[in-house]
Amino acid sequence: MKNVTAGPKQNHLLSALPPMVYTRLLPRLQARMFSVGEILIPANVKQRYVYFPTTCIALLSYGVGAIATPRTWPVGNEGIVGITAFLGESTADSQAEIQVAGEGFQLDARLFRTEFKLGGGLQLLLLRYVEILITQASQLVICEHSHTINQRLCRFLLRAFDRVPNDTIETTHERIASLMGVRRVSVTEAAGRLQADRVIDYSRGHITLLNRPELEHQSCECYVVIKSAFAGLRLKSKVK
Amino acid sequence: MKNVTAGPKQNHLLSALPPMVYTRLLPRLQARMFSVGEILIPANVKQRYVYFPTTCIALLSYGVGAIATPRTWPVGNEGIVGITAFLGESTADSQAEIQVAGEGFQLDARLFRTEFKLGGGLQLLLLRYVEILITQASQLVICEHSHTINQRLCRFLLRAFDRVPNDTIETTHERIASLMGVRRVSVTEAAGRLQADRVIDYSRGHITLLNRPELEHQSCECYVVIKSAFAGLRLKSKVK
DNA sequence: AGCTATACGTACGGTGGCGAACGGACTTTC
DNA sequence: GAAAGTCCGTTCGCCACCGTACGTATAGCT
Numbered sequence: 166m167k168n169v170t171a172g173p174k175q176n177h178l179l180s181a182l183p184p185m186v187y188t189r190l191l192p193r194l195q196a197r198m199f200s201v202g203e204i205l206i207p208a209n210v211k212q213r214y215v216y217f218p219t220t221c222i223a224l225l226s227y228g229v230g231a232i233a234t235p236r237t238w239p240v241g242n243e244g245i246v247g248i249t250a251f252l253g254e255s256t257a258d259s260q261a262e263i264q265v266a267g268e269g270f271q272l273d274a275r276l277f278r279t280e281f282k283l284g285g286g287l288q289l290l291l292l293r294y295v296e297i298l299i300t301q302a303s304q305l306v307i308c309e310h311s312h313t314i315n316q317r318l319c320r321f322l323l324r325a326f327d328r329v330p331n332d333t334i335e336t337t338h339e340r341i342a343s344l345m346g347v348r349r350v351s352v353t354e355a356a357g358r359l360q361a362d363r364v365i366d367y368s369r370g371h372i373t374l375l376n377r378p379e380l381e382h383q384s385c386e387c388y389v390v391i392k393s394a395f396a397g398l399r400l401k402s403k404v405k
Numbered sequence: 406m407k408n409v410t411a412g413p414k415q416n417h418l419l420s421a422l423p424p425m426v427y428t429r430l431l432p433r434l435q436a437r438m439f440s441v442g443e444i445l446i447p448a449n450v451k452q453r454y455v456y457f458p459t460t461c462i463a464l465l466s467y468g469v470g471a472i473a474t475p476r477t478w479p480v481g482n483e484g485i486v487g488i489t490a491f492l493g494e495s496t497a498d499s500q501a502e503i504q505v506a507g508e509g510f511q512l513d514a515r516l517f518r519t520e521f522k523l524g525g526g527l528q529l530l531l532l533r534y535v536e537i538l539i540t541q542a543s544q545l546v547i548c549e550h551s552h553t554i555n556q557r558l559c560r561f562l563l564r565a566f567d568r569v570p571n572d573t574i575e576t577t578h579e580r581i582a583s584l585m586g587v588r589r590v591s592v593t594e595a596a597g598r599l600q601a602d603r604v605i606d607y608s609r610g611h612i613t614l615l616n617r618p619e620l621e622h623q624s625c626e627c628y629v630v631i632k633s634a635f636a637g638l639r640l641k642s643k644v645k
Numbered sequence: 646a647g648c649t650a651t652a653c654g655t656a657c658g659g660t661g662g663c664g665a666a667c668g669g670a671c672t673t674t675c
Numbered sequence: 676g677a678a679a680g681t682c683c684g685t686t687c688g689c690c691a692c693c694g695t696a697c698g699t700a701t702a703g704c705t
Contacts, residue, residue, distance in 0.1 A: 227543040238543075252536035259543075284522055295535055296492035302542030303467040303478075303499075310549040310586055313691070337652060346550055348693065353653060369652055369701060553661070577682065588663065593683060609671065609682055 171219035171268050177243045178294065179217050179270070181398065183286035190280065190287075194270040199223075199263045205246055208260040214271040215247035221267030222328055224344075226260045237344060238305075239264060241328030243395050248295060250274045251281040265328075265335070290398075297394045304387050312385040314347055318355045319384030321345060322365065322372070327392070332374040359383070411459035411508050417483045418534065419457050419510070421638065423526035430520065430527075434510040439463075439503045445486055446501040454511040455487035461507030462568055464584075466500045477584060478545075479504060481568035483635050488535060490514045491521045505568075505575070530638075537634045544627050552625040554587055558595045559624030561585060562605065562612070567632070572614040599623070 173194055174180040179187065199205075199221040206212045208226075216223065223246045226237045240246050246261045280287050308317060321341065325334045338356060342349040356372075359365045364380050366373045374380065381388065413434055414420040419427065439445075439461040446452045448466075456463065462481045480486050486501045520527050548557060561581065565574045578596060582589040596612075599605045604620050606613045614620065621628065 227540065248539075249536065252532045252539075282524055284524055292492045295539070296489065299488075299492075299535070299538055299542060300467065302539060302546060305546045306542060306549050307586075309546050339652075346547075349653090350655085350694090351692065353655090357654080367653090579682075589683090590664090590685085591662065593685090597684075607683095 173217070173219070173270055175219040175242055176217040176245075176270065177395070177398070178245050178290060181290055186280070186286045190272065193276055194272055196268065196270055198268055199266060201263055201266045203263045204260070205263065206259075206261040212247050212250060212274050214274055215245055215250050215277045216261075216269055216271050217245055218242050218269040219267065220330070221263055221269045222265035223261050224264040226262075239324070239328070239344075243328070244294065245291070247274065248291070248298070250277055251291060252295070293398050297398055300394045301391045304390050308385060308387040312387065314345075314351050315355045315358065315383065316385035317345060318352060319359075319380050320388040322374075323377075323380060323384055323388050324391075326374050326377070334372050335370055336372065337370050413457065413459070413510055415459040415482055416457040416485075416510065417635070417638070418485050418530060421530055426520070426526045430512065433516055434512055436508065436510055438506070439509055440506045441503055443503045444500070445503065446499075448500040452487050452490060452514050455485060455490050455514055455517045456501075456509055456511050457485055458482050458509040459507065460570070461503055461509045462505035463501050464504040466502075479564070479568070479584075483568070484534065485531070487514065488531070488538075490517055491531060492535070533638050537638055540634050541631045544630050548625060548627040552627065554585075554591050555595045555598065555623065556625035557585060558592060559599075559620050560628040562614075563617075563620060563624055563628050564631075566614050566617070574612050575610055576612065577610050 173187075173191065173196075179190075179194075182190070194217070199218075205214075205216055205223055218240060219242050222239050222241045224237050224239055225246070240261075249259070281291060282288075308320065312320075318341070321344070322334075325336075326332060338352040339349050342352040345352070356365070356367060359380070360367060362376075362379065364376045364383065366375055413427075413431065413436075419430075419434075422430070434457070439458075445454075445456055445463055458480060459482050462479050463486045464477050464479055465486070466477045480501075489499070521531065522528075548560065552560075558581070561584070562574075565576075566572060578592040579589050582592040585592070596605070596607060599620070600607060602616075602619065602623075604616045604623065606615055
């Protein structure tokens with residue numbers, strides 16, 4: 166651990182910004198710690214900030230106000246929390262809270278919106294980002310429908326390991342089950358098989374990655390599809 | 406049938422445009438007939454046009470190039486085909502073809518992009534539109550995971566009936582099954598129950614709606630969530 | 646050291662959807 | 676008007692996942 170404080174560039178979106186835009190925004194980026202459970206963006210309230218996670222992980226819940234069972238997905242250093250700041254000017258129907266404590270940067274929503282409206286590099290980047298979100302969501306529709314819990318757990322774990330600096334994540338079967346929308350028992354069974362195969366190791370809230378290639382192998386292809394979509398975002402933007 | 410030729414305003418996006426923008430674009434909108442199977446936007450090719458369906462229905466396939474089983478969803482007069490024209494400047498990873506013949510309008514992609522970059526009403530509208538697409542996709546992830554085929558068939562049928570002028574759609578169990586990613590037999594069984602309950606009637610490729618309230622009742626709430634999201638788009642924009 | 650809460654392990658019946666196969670009815674073709 | 680193709684109806688065994696319940700081990704508290 167060279168440096169405890171993560172820089173803005175550890176967020177993939179910020180690091181992909183054109184230098185000019187980046188230096189313009191830099192003084193307005195406020196570094197912050199986020200602790201578990203903190204509500205970043207309450208449902209149906211006009212948001213004041215947008216957030217760029219670096220080491221923290223947020224959890225977006227869609228359909229909070231609705232009748233539906235809310236399903237969530239995590240956003241880490243690959244993305245931004247608060248896309249409704251530029252998509253719609255009104256309030257979001259989604260809610261964001263911190264799942265894993267860590268650091269990140271916040272930026273005034275109005276300032277962000279102004280920069281977006283300029284139509285420069287930030288706009289280009291964010292439009293591509295939402296395009297990827299749609300790709301990801303489309304892929305997940307397929308995934309939820311046709312892949313087994315084993316495969317989906319692998320995908321889930323891989324995404325989780327991608328977001329943390331080391332090879333350990335701190336979470337329980339219970340929470341994973343809740344996030345995946347399955348029984349805790351199902352997670353335990355699937356995780357047990359992975360542990361027996363020496364792919365992961367875990368005990369009481371700590372999960373360690375042992376064999377990534379095998380985990381990818383046992384995962385469905387959705388992981389690769391989604392990951393490469395995000396990877397494309399970084400590369401395409403870096404060309405300029 | 407008062408008028409065979411549908412006007413541009415029959416497309417919800419076009420009708421929600423501010424008058425100024427609408428009149429500016431109107432002369433560039435080319436009315437066209439679209440026939441079944443026509444490929445509007447080939448995968449991995451730079452698109453020349455964007456399309457606003459009025460009476461036709463297009464089918465977007467995501468993940469065509471990828472390994473994954475492609476899953477599709479329909480776009481009718483509530484939307485636009487070719488969002489990648491403004492989201493990313495590169496080629497789309499999705500493909501669009503015509504599922505139900507009918508009319509629509511096409512607009513030069515470059516022109517469209519230019520208008521978008523102006524940052525006016527068109528941009529606002531389209532950003533809200535993609536926000537709704539994300540909402541829809543998130544909802545469908547839940548839906549695929551936790552609702553029965555019966556419920557999902559109802560949702561599917563309701564969306565289909567929403568897009569056609571009368572209460573009849575022309576499609577077979579086989580095609581529905583393919584679109585929903587389930588067995589043909591499952592569709593037949595579910596549809597059989599609906600027919601027994603006098604909710605719909607069908608025979609050899611024609612499906613007629615008999616009792617919409619009951620169909621909505623037997624559907625999952627996803628239909629309402631998605632529909633009201635799109636309805637909000639039209640209203641919010643009309644205020645100005 | 647013992648208690649308690651938390652996290653993981655295991656078992657059991659029930660069911661929704663799957664794959665495969667086959668039969669019946671209607672429509673089109675020549 | 677017979678053959679062929681299309682569309683729908685039904686059945687059967689199978690399995691992943693579910694809800695429920697209860698047992699066991701580890702960590703933390705006092």
